[in-house]
């Protein structure tokens with residue numbers, strides 16, 4: 492078997508994962524292991540995998556395999572060329588059948604016979620090669636919606652339910668929360684996936700641009716980016732041009748703000764289903780998961796080693812406010828991959844502020860004014876003197892920040 496073949500073993504039992512790894516490595520395959528679906532997603536984002544051996548029962552003692560099934564569904568939905576072999580316990584024939592119906596290629600029952608496992612994996616590799624050869628479009632390695640928080644779960648669920656229908660969808664969330672990515676995923680899961688995705692940048696739109704883009708999207712789907720920024724004079728023009736077009740609109744405003752910006756008629760036309768993306772600070776656990784994903788992705792893309800993340804740095808990433816949400820985090824991780832050095836990534840590689848507890852232990856200066864001045868200066872420098880962003884990070888209004896800047900002569 493070719494040394495290029497890369498197998499991912501997803502199993503929370505380290506002994507089983509090790510046994511599989513040793514067996515497959517002995518037969519010339521490269522093997523990665525993941526103890527949970529979260530770890531597996533990070534690995535999958537970083538490099539291509541030919542065959543995935545997926546254990547269906549994660550938490551010990553659980554036998555329904557729902558966690559494994561959820562991963563299987565996402566794998567198959569995300570890449571039609573994925574080859575997934577499920578691994579189930581002894582009583583798991585019914586589970587294996589259900590998995591095959593959900594798109595698994597094959598199954599193995601634990602405890603397995605080595606020869607059987609090897610033959611099954613080799614069959615999986617042959618299928619993978621056939622799928623790659625016949626695939627019409629290259630895989631987009633960077634388009635996965637990551638996150639395990641309830642907000643992202645809801646978004647994923649809504650996409651699965653409404654993307655294949657003709658319903659207009661409004662995606663809202665603050666800067667960099669993933670609205671454009673969601674629009675792309677809706678298009679991929681829609682009946683118009685075979686047509687090109689046409690986008691209208693509302694801010695730059697005039698009657699001529701509206702006419703061109705709606706004509707290009709006729710009978711298909713149009714993404715209206717930042718719809719709230721459409722000049723008032725063109726609201727009616729756009730509304731009239733949307734006949735027969737599936738619309739996905741994005742905005743940083745909430746529904747009330749959007750109503751004020753575009754009026755009731757246009758809102759009625761585009762806002763049937765809403766997908767609300769929470770800011771990253773409200774998605775507990777996701778910042779770290781995304782950070783690991785982007786570190787692996789950019790290490791792979793730039794040919795750099797995928798270094799481990801130090802505990803302090805992981806804590807700082809998880810507690811950072813990320814004013815530009817996923818976009819800001821993604822850029823920070825790419826910079827760290829390109830510029831960082833050392834065995835593991837440390838806080839300095841991300842230019843994050845240590846959290847308040849660490850700050851106090853580093854500077855036992857209890858003068859509130861002096862500390863306030865230091866914090867404000869640090870926030871301003873960090874955001875290149877962009878007052879809005881510095882104020883957001885400090886939890887102040889812009890006016891309150893200006894007052895303090897005046898007080899300290901900044």
Ligand SMILES: Nc1ncnc2c1ncn2[C@@H]1O[C@H](COP(=O)(O)OP(=O)(O)OP(=O)(O)O)[C@@H](O)[C@H]1O
Pocket residue numbers: 633634635636637638643664665666667668669670671672673743781817818821
């Ligand atoms: N949940 C996610 N998982 C993986 N990547 C993500 C996720 N959310 C966003 N991204 C990535 O972060 C970057 C910023 O996302 P995107 O451009 O979709 O944000 P946006 O909300 O449209 O921003 P803006 O308000 O500025 O238009 C993109 O590279 C996108 O692929």
